[in-house]
Amino acid sequence: MADQRLIVVGGGLAGLMATIRIAEMGVPVDLFSVVPVKRSHSVCAQGGINAAVNWKGEGDTPWEHFDDSIYGGDFLANQPPVKAMCEAAPGIIFLLDRMGVTFNRTREGLLDFRRFGGTKHHRTAFAGATTGQQLLYALDEQVRRYEAADLVQKYEGWEFLSLILDETGRCRGLTALNQRTMQVHPFLGGAVMLATGGPGIIFGKSTNSQVNTGTAAGAAYQQGVCYANGEFIQVHPTAIPGEDKLRLISESVRGEGGRVWTYRDGKPWYFLEEWYPAYGNLVPRDIATRAIFKVVFELALGVNGEPMVYLDVTHIDKATLDRKLGGVLEIYEKFMGDDPRKIPMKIFPGMHYSMGGLWVDFDHMTNVPGLFAAGEVDYQYHGANRLGANSLLSCIYSGQIAGPTMVRFAHAQSANGHAQAAAEQETKRQEELFARLRKLDGPENVYVLAKELGEWMTANVTVIRDNQKLRETDNKILELMERWRSLGLHDQAGWANQELSFVRQLWNMLELARVITLGALRRDESRGAHYKPAFPDRDDVRFLKTTKARWTSDGPAFSYEDVDTSLITPRPRKYDTEKTAA
Amino acid sequence: METRQIRFRVKRQNNADSAPYWEEFEIPYKPQHNVISLLMEVRRNPVTRDGRATTPVVWEASCLEEVCGACTMVVNGHVRQACTALVDKLEQPITLEPMTKFPVVRDLMVDRSKMFEALKKARTWIPIDGTYDLGPGPRISPETQEFAYALSRCMTCGCCLEVCPQYNERSSFMGAATMAQVVLFNLHPTGLMNKHERLDVMMGEGGIADCGNAQNCVEVCPKEIPLTTAIAELGRQTTIKAFKDLLWR
Numbered sequence: 001m002a003d004q005r006l007i008v009v010g011g012g013l014a015g016l017m018a019t020i021r022i023a024e025m026g027v028p029v030d031l032f033s034v035v036p037v038k039r040s041h042s043v044c045a046q047g048g049i050n051a052a053v054n055w056k057g058e059g060d061t062p063w064e065h066f067d068d069s070i071y072g073g074d075f076l077a078n079q080p081p082v083k084a085m086c087e088a089a090p091g092i093i094f095l096l097d098r099m100g101v102t103f104n105r106t107r108e109g110l111l112d113f114r115r116f117g118g119t120k121h122h123r124t125a126f127a128g129a130t131t132g133q134q135l136l137y138a139l140d141e142q143v144r145r146y147e148a149a150d151l152v153q154k155y156e157g158w159e160f161l162s163l164i165l166d167e168t169g170r171c172r173g174l175t176a177l178n179q180r181t182m183q184v185h186p187f188l189g190g191a192v193m194l195a196t197g198g199p200g201i202i203f204g205k206s207t208n209s210q211v212n213t214g215t216a217a218g219a220a221y222q223q224g225v226c227y228a229n230g231e232f233i234q235v236h237p238t239a240i241p242g243e244d245k246l247r248l249i250s251e252s253v254r255g256e257g258g259r260v261w262t263y264r265d266g267k268p269w270y271f272l273e274e275w276y277p278a279y280g281n282l283v284p285r286d287i288a289t290r291a292i293f294k295v296v297f298e299l300a301l302g303v304n305g306e307p308m309v310y311l312d313v314t315h316i317d318k319a320t321l322d323r324k325l326g327g328v329l330e331i332y333e334k335f336m337g338d339d340p341r342k343i344p345m346k347i348f349p350g351m352h353y354s355m356g357g358l359w360v361d362f363d364h365m366t367n368v369p370g371l372f373a374a375g376e377v378d379y380q381y382h383g384a385n386r387l388g389a390n391s392l393l394s395c396i397y398s399g400q401i402a403g404p405t406m407v408r409f410a411h412a413q414s415a416n417g418h419a420q421a422a423a424e425q426e427t428k429r430q431e432e433l434f435a436r437l438r439k440l441d442g443p444e445n446v447y448v449l450a451k452e453l454g455e456w457m458t459a460n461v462t463v464i465r466d467n468q469k470l471r472e473t474d475n476k477i478l479e480l481m482e483r484w485r486s487l488g489l490h491d492q493a494g495w496a497n498q499e500l501s502f503v504r505q506l507w508n509m510l511e512l513a514r515v516i517t518l519g520a521l522r523r524d525e526s527r528g529a530h531y532k533p534a535f536p537d538r539d540d541v542r543f544l545k546t547t548k549a550r551w552t553s554d555g556p557a558f559s560y561e562d563v564d565t566s567l568i569t570p571r572p573r574k575y576d577t578e579k580t581a582a
Numbered sequence: 583m584e585t586r587q588i589r590f591r592v593k594r595q596n597n598a599d600s601a602p603y604w605e606e607f608e609i610p611y612k613p614q615h616n617v618i619s620l621l622m623e624v625r626r627n628p629v630t631r632d633g634r635a636t637t638p639v640v641w642e643a644s645c646l647e648e649v650c651g652a653c654t655m656v657v658n659g660h661v662r663q664a665c666t667a668l669v670d671k672l673e674q675p676i677t678l679e680p681m682t683k684f685p686v687v688r689d690l691m692v693d694r695s696k697m698f699e700a701l702k703k704a705r706t707w708i709p710i711d712g713t714y715d716l717g718p719g720p721r722i723s724p725e726t727q728e729f730a731y732a733l734s735r736c737m738t739c740g741c742c743l744e745v746c747p748q749y750n751e752r753s754s755f756m757g758a759a760t761m762a763q764v765v766l767f768n769l770h771p772t773g774l775m776n777k778h779e780r781l782d783v784m785m786g787e788g789g790i791a792d793c794g795n796a797q798n799c800v801e802v803c804p805k806e807i808p809l810t811t812a813i814a815e816l817g818r819q820t821t822i823k824a825f826k827d828l829l830w831r
Binding site: 020021024035036038039040044091094095097098100103104106107109110127130133134142144145147156211242243244245247323327331337400445448451490491493495496498 | 596597612614615616618619622625626627628635636637638640642643644645646647648649650651652665666668687688691694695698701702705706707708709710712713715716717718719721722723724727728730731734735737738767770772773
């Protein structure tokens with residue numbers, strides 16, 4: 001099997017890192033992406049990437065990074081892989097540095113590090129305020145190098161449709177849609193990786209890119225891949241609302257000294273600094289988001305009575321702002337018209353990241369043999385809440401370890417099972433599905449249904465969760481699934497038909513929306529980003545467990561798996577006082 | 583009272599070979615609209631201004647924060663990203679057209695794969711030994727980093743090629759974006775080691791000799807990349823190399 005190609009779906013940081021590692025071992029890769037890989041969602045990450053190198057002499061260690069991550073994630077993450085990631089982090093930064101990432105520098109020419117939320121250390125390496133973009137470009141360039149050496153074949157503008165599973169249940173490849181010809185094609189490989197990112201578009205407007213529909217994960221889930229911790233959705237405290245999306249204002253703004261406030265009795269009130277003196281504006285995202293909700297909705301102290309508070313950098317000198325935060329302030333200026341160097345920014349929380357995702361073992365293989373997952377689409381590293389600047393790290397780390405694991409897996413397999421027959425069968429199934437979709441001529445509009453889904457999910461399955469509303473939301477999703485059957489297709493073209501693609505994607509989004517909503521309904525506690533006022537405390541006895549959802553024709557079937565807490569004993573998570581020692 | 587409306591016209595085309603046609607749309611005014619959210623409204627109700635049912639407009643978009651380059655198109659005659667094109671700052675009726683220097687796929691979507699091919703040809707990467715832990719990279723001064731970062735923000739969006747008089751669908755000219763990337767990689771202490779490979783490409787077909795110095799590129803670059811500075815630097819590097827090649831032949 002040594003001559004077999006491997007398949008990677010998704011050209012963000014995780015997919016590209018895996019591709020590089022596989023190609024470096026001399027194994028050819030087919031790389032699929034719905035957009036040219038250089039336009040993947042990783043470009044949106046602004047603030048930086050964590051690694052405890054202790055270059056500011058603060059006594060930082062990988063263990064401290066590990067403890068911050070586990071504590072920040074409210075103890076829901078399996079600990080050994082998180083520890084391994086934090087230990088690998090300095091090496092990853094050095095690798096990126098060698099690849100030519102334009103990290104900010106100190107006077108001595110060394111990498112500079114800034115502070116981020118949920119830690120007391122300067123641990124975050126950064127390239128201006130477009131770190132994700134800079135990292136993605138570095139990996140994109142390395143992949144291009146392997147492309148020039150004929151080890152990587154890119155399929156850009158191809159959409160993942162489904163897994164090809166042989167009669168033994170092993171994943172042998174995938175079917176994909178050519179987004180121009182609208183034809184379905186099968187591709188076989190020794191192993192398949194999904195590195196397809198998060199599901200933000202399920203929430204309608206989020207900080208995610210338009211490509212982050214979650215459709216690939218939703219399709220895999222319907223073919224028997226377990227989805228874990230779906231209910232853990234991170235809402236970023238500082239975004240700017242727009243008609244088309246919510247635009248992120250990076251946590252690095254607070255890392256560089258930005259302060260959050262609103263008016264109370266006619267005077268600025270720095271509520272995060274007052275409520276959380278130990279961490280101030282750099283509390284983790286779930287904490288900051290709930291504080292802003294409290295200020296705006298409970299205390300009715302939003303700016304001008306509207307749902308927004310100030311994020312203020314006007315006290316920081318312009319040169320520092322331009323050097324360290326230029327890219328993010330530029331976004332605010334371009335979209336809002338005000339110069340944040342002079343006028344405090346107006347911000348409000350927005351859906352940002354899914355801690356949950358496809359269940360994987362410590363080697364990043366899903367419960368389906370031969371199918372791997374890495375990056376935001378897996379669930380491994382962030383527990384109940386992700387710390388800022390850990391996502392770029394987990395993407396690269398998971399791609400880095402999953403790539404070689406895939407090679408080893410593919411080499412160890414014998415040629416049992418009939419891949420070719422499975423491929424033909426799966427291609428036929430997908431072609432028949434598209435033939436049915438092309439005949440849709442009902443009254444419903446697919447983009448209207450998606451908007452309704454987004455509004456319901458944002459209102460009821462983000463910051464504050466209530467069991468009655470979660471039940472109503474699931475009923476709404478079922479209603480949307482019913483109405484999906486009465487969709488009408490406006491576009492009958494057999495060329496570059498985005499509407500037809502999206503009809504199929506929306507179904508997968510609806511399936512995942514149920515996993516997220518019902519997972520939240522069943523979890524009667526508050527932990528990290530999952531907050532139920534009716535159950536305000538963390539309940540380790542019942543819920544120190546990974547949620548696992550498996551698709552059935554009657555909706556998701558849930559089971560719960562113990563979390564590996566073998567390294568750090570769970571303790572209460574508080575940010576008003578200093579973190580106690582692990 | 584008449585409600586305020588937003589009017590816009592879209593140049594549409596079914597595929598690369600078919601004739602383009604215009605459609606006009608009108609939607610109710612909202613203060614925060616950008617070109618993307620206008621097209622999204624049309625998707626939810628694909629009806630033209632004169633009440634005729636049509637198909638949703640096809641366009642490319644991803645990040646909507648002007649860091650991915652996907653949604654580049656010609657808005658009111660100017661090439662730019664549609665996400666930062668705020669309706670309140672645009673004269674109406676707003677016109678949306680696909681970029682003209684790249685083959686149209688459909689409607690506002692074009693095929694810019696030639697730009698990525700140029701990057702491949704120009705070998706714009708650092709040839710690292712491997713992804714293993716080989717220690718930190720070379721030291722770089724903050725000043726060098728600042729210039730490198732400015733060059734490194736290129737999204738391969740194609741605005742610079744759209745306005746370049748030397749570039750069209752049939753030309754082999756690689757254009758400002760690729761030339762700036764060559765300068766970026768020649769600037770890096772490790773990239774410097776195989777500078778000559780990139781310069782050889784830039785001294786060949788489609789390289790720097792095709793630049794007509796019109797300087798339109800730097801005017802339209804959405805990331806304000808110092809493109810003309812980079813091209814001048816590349817000119818200096820290739821001149822020195824040509825001289826050395828002559829001496830050491």
